[in-house]
Amino acid sequence: MRTQLQHKIDNKTKPTGALGQLxxxxxxxxxxxxxxxxxxxxxxxxxxxxDHGLADEKISPYPKxxxxxxxxxxxxxxxxxxxxxxxxxxxxxxxxxxxxxxxxADSPIIPAKIARGSRNMRQEPAMSLEECEKxxxxxxxxxxxxxxxxxxxxxFGEMGIGNTSPSSLLMHRFTGLPIETCTGAGAGMxxxxxxxxxxxxxxxxxxxxxxxxxxxxxxxxGLEIAMMVxxxxxxxxxxxxxxIDGFIATAALLTACQFDASxxxxxxxxxxxxxxxxxxxLEHLKANPILQLGMRLGEGTGAAVALPVIQSALAFLxxxxxxxxxxxxxx
Ligand SMILES: Cc1cc2ncn([C@H]3O[C@H](COP(=O)(O)O)[C@@H](O)[C@H]3O)c2cc1C
Ligand SMILES: O=C(O)c1cccnc1
Numbered sequence: 503m504r505t506q507l508q509h510k511i512d513n514k515t516k517p518t519g520a521l522g523q524l525x526x527x528x529x530x531x532x533x534x535x536x537x538x539x540x541x542x543x544x545x546x547x548x549x550x551x552x553d554h555g556l557a558d559e560k561i562s563p564y565p566k567x568x569x570x571x572x573x574x575x576x577x578x579x580x581x582x583x584x585x586x587x588x589x590x591x592x593x594x595x596x597x598x599x600x601x602x603x604x605x606x607a608d609s610p611i612i613p614a615k616i617a618r619g620s621r622n623m624r625q626e627p628a629m630s631l632e633e634c635e636k637x638x639x640x641x642x643x644x645x646x647x648x649x650x651x652x653x654x655x656x657x658f659g660e661m662g663i664g665n666t667s668p669s670s671l672l673m674h675r676f677t678g679l680p681i682e683t684c685t686g687a688g689a690g691m692x693x694x695x696x697x698x699x700x701x702x703x704x705x706x707x708x709x710x711x712x713x714x715x716x717x718x719x720x721x722x723x724g725l726e727i728a729m730m731v732x733x734x735x736x737x738x739x740x741x742x743x744x745x746i747d748g749f750i751a752t753a754a755l756l757t758a759c760q761f762d763a764s765x766x767x768x769x770x771x772x773x774x775x776x777x778x779x780x781x782x783x784l785e786h787l788k789a790n791p792i793l794q795l796g797m798r799l800g801e802g803t804g805a806a807v808a809l810p811v812i813q814s815a816l817a818f819l820x821x822x823x824x825x826x827x828x829x830x831x832x833x
Contacts (some may be wrong), residue, residue, distance in 0.1 A: 507532040513587065513824040527770065527815035528775060534768050537656070539820050545809055546593040547657035547802040548733060549576060549583060550641070550726035552600035553612075553619030555628065556706075561699045562664045563690045566619075568662045570603035572801075576661070582799055583659055584808035592657065597644060598739075602723030614640050620724045625707050626767045626800065627721040628668065634720035634728045641732030656737045657745035657772075657809070658754065658815075659802020660726045663689070666777065669753035670703055672824050673779060673808055676756050677786045681707050686749070686778025715760035727754050734758040738765040738804035745805035745812075748775035748798065752783050756804035759787075761792040770812060773797060773804035 511525050512518055551573045557566045575581040576596045578587070587594040591642055592831065602618040605611045613803035616637045620628035629637070645656060671789040673684040685700045712718040717730055731754050737744050739759075741770035746755050746769050750768045758765045766787060775793040785790055792808045825832050 503533060503536055503736050508540060508560060510538055511819065512805070514569070514818065514822040515796055515825055515828050515830050516822075521818060523792065524811070524815040524818060525587060527792070528792065528819040530770065531743060531816060534821065536742065540816055541820075542650065542655045542809075542813060542816060543654035544593060544648070545591070545655040545657065546595065546653050547583065547659050547745070547805060548644060549588055549594065549596045549600045549659035549661060549728045549802055550733070551661040552617045552725050552729075553602040553724035554662055555620050556624065556667055556670065557664035559702055561667045561691070561702055562688055563695065564663050566602065566663050569661055570605070572661050572759070573598065573601060573605070573611055574609070581801060582803050582805060583801035590806055590809050592806055592809060593653075594632035595644075597729065599640070599729040609758050612827055614729070616640070616642075616729075620819050623668075623722060624702065628723055629720045629725065629728065631716060631720050633725070634716060634723065637725050637737070638729035638732030642736035645733045645736040645740065647740070653742070655743040655745065656733070656801050657747065657805030658730050658734065659747055659805065660730060660750050660800055662724055662726050662761055665724055665727065665750055667699065667726045668702055668722055668727055668781060669750045669804045671707055672718070672727070672757050673783050674703075674707055674724060675718050676760060677783070679782060679786075682772070683782060684779045688777070715757065718760070719757055722800035723757070730754040731758045731761070734765055735762055738762060738768045742768065745809065746768045746771050747802050747804040748773065749777035749780040749783065750800050751802070751805075752780060752787070756783065756787065763786065770808075772808035775804065787796070804809055817818050
């Protein structure tokens with residue numbers, strides 16, 4: 503299939519390699535779908551939202567209430583992710599993985615609370631193994647339901663004040679890079695505030711020594727991250743395209759790869775976030791991000807913005823004339 507896809511790409515009416523990374527995307531998606539004519543069907547972004555006990559330690563400049571307030575904003579249509587999904591015809595679903603708030607019963611936010619937030623990991627592991635497994639299983643169910651309806655492309659988004667911290671800890675643990683290298687400003691911790699955040703995370707990383715991927719995720723993760731990890735593993739199992747957003751989603755993917763290394767094969771890295779650590783995390787995964795726009799938001803926004811580029815890659819593969827079709831002379 504790889505040889506056939508490469509042959510099809512090289513026979514399009516263009517100099518060899520002239521569509522650059524679009525060619526790599528077309529090849530990868532063809533391999534994922536095992537076809538010379540890949541298509542994106544019912545693209546969907548799942549945004550997993552949860553709170554973090556660690557937010558009590560002031561590791562984010564914003565208050566915890568922003569988590570539920572932004573989740574409401576997502577479904578009301580006013581957030582960045584709402585706008586970009588509307589613009590690009592992407593179905594948006596917001597899942598309450600563990601927000602410390604009771605959403606109104608008539609809200610379109612999908613209830614799947616495992617707990618009212620993870621625990622403060624400066625004191626105790628963020629989740630029990632049972633909670634972590636429950637979150638992962640729930641993430642799998644959501645993706646399976648989308649696959650059953652005919653969706654073949656899933657973007658992963660998140661909302662959770664404090665969630666760059668668990669992401670940094672997971673990156674540190676699974677890459678072996680120093681915690682300072684893995685820890686950045688998040689929603690806006692600069693200067694002394696960032697130094698403080700790095701100190702807190704260093705203290706936490708030295709407090710525990712989890713062994714298995716599950717134990718590591720339960721200790722240092724968060725409910726939305728665990729649900730996202732399960733969702734990514736199921737998306738790979740279903741042969742779907744995984745649209746990976748920024749730092750947090752990439753940390754979740756790195757975690758998913760500890761459970762099933764082949765998850766990486768189906769992942770498209772939509773952008774390189776400004777968040778410190780994301781560049782090195784992408785390098786660790788040998789990933790070539792599609793966009794570099796200086797974004798540092800999360801929510802799945804990088805995935806939503808990159809989808810049209812991926813669609814262009816499939817459009818050239820499916821619709822461009824070959825040298826033979828167009829009667830154009832080859833070198
Ligand atoms: C208004 C607002 C909207 C957001 N949308 C995504 N995030 C992003 O910021 C948070 C992570 O940064 P930290 O670890 O520093 O808290 C996550 O919720 C992430 O999705 C937001 C943050 C804020 C404040
Ligand atoms: O890259 C991200 O996902 C990110 C960066 C900063 C804050 N929130 C998310």
